[in-house]
Amino acid sequence: MTHESLVSRQPARRIFLKRAGAATAIALTIGFDWAGPARRAIAAVASSAGAVFAPNAFLRIGIDDSVTVIAKHLEMGQGAYTGIATIVAEELDADWSRVRVESAPADAKRYANLVFGTMQGTGGSSAMANSWMQLREAGSKARAMLLTAAANNWKVPLAQLTVEKGVVYHSGSKRQATFGSLVRMAASLPVPENVTLKEPRDFKLIGRQASRVDVAAKVDGTAIFTLDMVLPGMLVALIKRPPRFGATVKSFDATAASAIPGMVKVVQVPRGVAVIAKSFWAAKQGREALKVEWDDTDAEKRSSAALMDEYRQLAERPALSARKQGDAAQAIHSASHRVSASYEFPYLAHAPMEPLDAVVKLSADGCEIWAGDQFQTVDQANAAKTAGLDPQQVSIHTLFAGGSFGRRANPGSDYIVEAVSVAKAYGVDGTPIKLQWTREDDLHGGLYRPMYYHKLEAALNDQNELTAWRHVIVGQSIMADTFFAPLMIKDGVDPTSVEGAATIAYAIPNIAVDLSTTKNTVPVLWWRVVGSSHTTFAVEAFIDEVAHAAGADPFAFRRNLLEHEPRMKAVLELAADKAGWSSGPLPKGRGRGIAVAEAFKTYVAQVAEVSVDEAGHVKVDRVVCAVDCGTPINPDIVTAQMEGGIGFGLGAVQHGAITLKDGRIEQDNFNNYRVLRMNEMPKVEVYIVPSTLPPTGVGEPGVAPVGPAVANAIFAATGKRIHVLPFSKGAAA
Amino acid sequence: MSTSFVLNGKRTTLDADPKMPLLWAVREVVGLPGTKFGCGMALCGACTVHLDGQAIRSCVTPLSSVAGRQVTTIEGLQSETAKAVQSAWIELQVPQCGYCQSGQIMSATALLEKNAAPTDADIDAAMSGNICRCATYSRIRAAIHTAAHSIKASA
Numbered sequence: 001m002t003h004e005s006l007v008s009r010q011p012a013r014r015i016f017l018k019r020a021g022a023a024t025a026i027a028l029t030i031g032f033d034w035a036g037p038a039r040r041a042i043a044a045v046a047s048s049a050g051a052v053f054a055p056n057a058f059l060r061i062g063i064d065d066s067v068t069v070i071a072k073h074l075e076m077g078q079g080a081y082t083g084i085a086t087i088v089a090e091e092l093d094a095d096w097s098r099v100r101v102e103s104a105p106a107d108a109k110r111y112a113n114l115v116f117g118t119m120q121g122t123g124g125s126s127a128m129a130n131s132w133m134q135l136r137e138a139g140s141k142a143r144a145m146l147l148t149a150a151a152n153n154w155k156v157p158l159a160q161l162t163v164e165k166g167v168v169y170h171s172g173s174k175r176q177a178t179f180g181s182l183v184r185m186a187a188s189l190p191v192p193e194n195v196t197l198k199e200p201r202d203f204k205l206i207g208r209q210a211s212r213v214d215v216a217a218k219v220d221g222t223a224i225f226t227l228d229m230v231l232p233g234m235l236v237a238l239i240k241r242p243p244r245f246g247a248t249v250k251s252f253d254a255t256a257a258s259a260i261p262g263m264v265k266v267v268q269v270p271r272g273v274a275v276i277a278k279s280f281w282a283a284k285q286g287r288e289a290l291k292v293e294w295d296d297t298d299a300e301k302r303s304s305a306a307l308m309d310e311y312r313q314l315a316e317r318p319a320l321s322a323r324k325q326g327d328a329a330q331a332i333h334s335a336s337h338r339v340s341a342s343y344e345f346p347y348l349a350h351a352p353m354e355p356l357d358a359v360v361k362l363s364a365d366g367c368e369i370w371a372g373d374q375f376q377t378v379d380q381a382n383a384a385k386t387a388g389l390d391p392q393q394v395s396i397h398t399l400f401a402g403g404s405f406g407r408r409a410n411p412g413s414d415y416i417v418e419a420v421s422v423a424k425a426y427g428v429d430g431t432p433i434k435l436q437w438t439r440e441d442d443l444h445g446g447l448y449r450p451m452y453y454h455k456l457e458a459a460l461n462d463q464n465e466l467t468a469w470r471h472v473i474v475g476q477s478i479m480a481d482t483f484f485a486p487l488m489i490k491d492g493v494d495p496t497s498v499e500g501a502a503t504i505a506y507a508i509p510n511i512a513v514d515l516s517t518t519k520n521t522v523p524v525l526w527w528r529v530v531g532s533s534h535t536t537f538a539v540e541a542f543i544d545e546v547a548h549a550a551g552a553d554p555f556a557f558r559r560n561l562l563e564h565e566p567r568m569k570a571v572l573e574l575a576a577d578k579a580g581w582s583s584g585p586l587p588k589g590r591g592r593g594i595a596v597a598e599a600f601k602t603y604v605a606q607v608a609e610v611s612v613d614e615a616g617h618v619k620v621d622r623v624v625c626a627v628d629c630g631t632p633i634n635p636d637i638v639t640a641q642m643e644g645g646i647g648f649g650l651g652a653v654q655h656g657a658i659t660l661k662d663g664r665i666e667q668d669n670f671n672n673y674r675v676l677r678m679n680e681m682p683k684v685e686v687y688i689v690p691s692t693l694p695p696t697g698v699g700e701p702g703v704a705p706v707g708p709a710v711a712n713a714i715f716a717a718t719g720k721r722i723h724v725l726p727f728s729k730g731a732a733a
Numbered sequence: 734m735s736t737s738f739v740l741n742g743k744r745t746t747l748d749a750d751p752k753m754p755l756l757w758a759v760r761e762v763v764g765l766p767g768t769k770f771g772c773g774m775a776l777c778g779a780c781t782v783h784l785d786g787q788a789i790r791s792c793v794t795p796l797s798s799v800a801g802r803q804v805t806t807i808e809g810l811q812s813e814t815a816k817a818v819q820s821a822w823i824e825l826q827v828p829q830c831g832y833c834q835s836g837q838i839m840s841a842t843a844l845l846e847k848n849a850a851p852t853d854a855d856i857d858a859a860m861s862g863n864i865c866r867c868a869t870y871s872r873i874r875a876a877i878h879t880a881a882h883s884i885k886a887s888a
Binding site: 076077078079211212214215216217218219220221222223224225227228230261279280281351352353354355400401402403404405438439636640643644645646647648650651669670671675676677678679681683684 | 750753754757760761762764766767768769770771772773774776777779806807808810819822823826827828829830831832833834835838856857858860861862863864865866867868869870871872873874
């Protein structure tokens with residue numbers, strides 16, 4: 001092993017040790033902060049691949065021409081790795097075929113999500129938006145240093161050099177050099193303070209079709225998820241949790257469980273009783289044999305129906321104001337024509353294909369965690385607190401997540417904390433333990449999209465113009481009692497409860513949006529597209545009812561109220577145009593519906609076409625989607641996220657419901673928590689609005705409009721409105 | 734107690750609980766992690782493997798029931814059909830999170846080996862047992878058609 005060190009003159013440098021690929025060699029890379037005075041590029045090297053140039057925290061270039069982009073975000077299917085790599089490679093002018101992606105360690109200082117502020121994490125469809133300028137600069141500065149190295153070496157003016165696919169050219173002297181051959185020289189140069197970023201017209205990768213960096217490994221079975229992690233001596237743990245939220249362990253009897261071959265230990269942990277075994281199969285049998293008595297004193301014992309009754313009553317009482325403009329109550333009271341409706345939304349589980357799992361190796365002086373980690377520095381802090389360590393003693397290896405949809409981003413780090421608590425109870429001896437959830441654990445385990453009740457009223461004047469809009473939302477707060485609360489909850493209003501409703505874009509003179517926040521022990525969390533997973537349904541289903549009451553075309557009615565919102569209006573018009581809205585109604589038994597939303601600064605409109613047979617069975621035939629997400633970095637990923645978002649949202653509105661009966665969750669697995677399947681997937685067409693504005697997110701917004709678009713299409717086909725979700729429960733109403 | 738069978742073309746004898754589901758035998762005893770755990774009840778298809786050429790759910794298949802038979806996992810896919818399916822998956826950039834895709838590819842390969850030109854209805858019938866929470870269904874459908882065309886073209 002060669003060892004070479006390019007010593008930094010920067011006194012405040014920080015050093016990170018990193019395992020280099022599969023080889024046993026250690027590559028030492030040194031990171032630095034962008035802010036501050038000019039400094040030396042710092043790259044110290046020694047790996048089996050040879051020297052590396054690590055000009056910043058996001059990039060390493062090897063003498064073998066390999067380009068390694070360090071991703072601060074989780075890849076959970078949304079294409080973040082490819083997007084991140086595309087941004088860096090674009091400004092670097094790298095050869096895409098030599099680009100690979102590696103996950104960053106937990107480090108808020110270098111890898112914070114700039115939209116979240118000071119924490120590292122992935123969510124709110126922000127990976128591209130917050131990385132855009134940071135990674136363009138990272139790529140551009142590295143490129144400038146490689147170019148300077150070549151210019152110095154060849155003694156030619158910098159301006160005469162060109163770069164293409166990882167090769168620097170000087171046409172005058174017919175010389176060329178690959179990035180790898182310039183690495184050593186570039187590493188000794190100062191990092192430039194300022195660089196000129198490319199003009200969008202010069203983009204070669206952004207906006208074009210690069211293949212995803214993770215697809216090949218996901219097609220031959222070699223992609224490694226947490227489920228696949230194996231460490232020497234690793235044990236597998238399952239936890240028996242109480243059947244009701246809020247219950248605790250009264251006593252347990254491990255006699256029968258301990259007799260199962262392969263069982264190692266049974267330990268009590270805060271969330272229940274953990275069985276630890278040599279294999280999943282042994283742990284599963286051990287858990288089945290384990291007898292636990294629960295104390296239900298503080299447990300939730302109500303049913304969903306009772307909770308919804310309470311919500312309905314709360315909607316009639318005074319609530320906190322989330323938006324007030326004009327006097328909606330007075331305008332509605334005095335209106336000649338009023339419209340009203342209510343909408344009921346159930347709890348929903350995220351149900352990612354990979355049930356939650358985490359591997360923890362805990363010893364007295366450190367903790368290593370392997371997980372599809374979505375909130376790295378939050379999980380690091382919560383793991384440290386559980387283990388009794390300092391956060392810097394906890395290292396996190398972020399692996400591919402087999403879906404998440406928000407589930408792995410939780411302020412309490414539930415599944416990580418559980419895994420650490422199991423390792424702690426086991427003995428803190430460095431034995432790696434994989435905590436595995438089953439599907440039943442996933443559906444029973446909480447952190448659901450909250451249940452909500454929405455009540456809406458509107459007023460039309462004699463010209464059938466919409467003059468007032470009153471919207472009351474009742475349900476649990478996601479951020480209450482978390483560290484987000486003091487930062488985000490203003491005047492008692494959790495923005496994730498009202499986003500999409502308080503931010504209603506339609507031009508209406510009088511608007512009142514009120515929130516009544518409920519409390520119970522059912523744990524809740526953001527679920528793909530968060531507040532807009534219910535608010536968009538309520539707003540877009542109700543505006544459709546209002547348009548109908550006004551005798552107006554639902555598309556034209558919306559468009560007329562969006563004159564001041566050019567981007568939203570443009571996607572609405574694009575979707576309507578591509579769907580053939582102006583061609584008139586569909587034949588009997590079929591219907592077309594439209595909806596539009598803004599979520600995470602991305603605009604999406606969808607037109608759904610449905611067929612309803614005589615038995616009332618609904619088939620969604622086609623969804624036309626228009627999206628404006630600013631610069632589409634990888635258009636095919638934008639398309640894929642719209643397709644996937646439509647399928648995800650459609651499964652939820654058609655079938656999705658987590659319900660309580662006497663406090664117990666009634667759904668166990670995919671037989672009674674139904675999700676969308678192949679035979680239910682409509683034809684989807686996606687149209688992306690061309691744009692050079694900064695990119696916004698695409699992972700979530702596609703979910704928002706599909707539910708109301710389909711509900712409005714069902715109305716067009718049948719004359720029936722849906723007021724209770726999912727459709728399977730509400731269609732008869 | 735030991736069970737002998739042919740795994741990915743290799744004669745294999747496992748000394749394991751005969752009631753252990755094939756999924757866990759393949760993953761934890763043999764060490765082939767490509768086959769995934771999604772539901773444990775044959776409801777999602779993430780664990781799909783081939784047993785004598787048929788797509789089956791390994792999470793509910795006891796190890797004892799495969800004695801003397803041929804088991805193929807994603808790691809052992811070799812046939813022209815399988816290669817065409819995997820190529821189509823790459824061409825159409827099917828995977829998102831990727832977790833269910835081993836199972837999707839095993840089901841799609843088994844379908845095409847029986848039915849070289851499946852209709853959309855055939856695809857619905859063969860693939861509706863494989864859940865994809867990322868809802869990559871449109872691309873899976875298109876990729877199966879692409880694979881069918883490429884097999885036909887090279888025949």
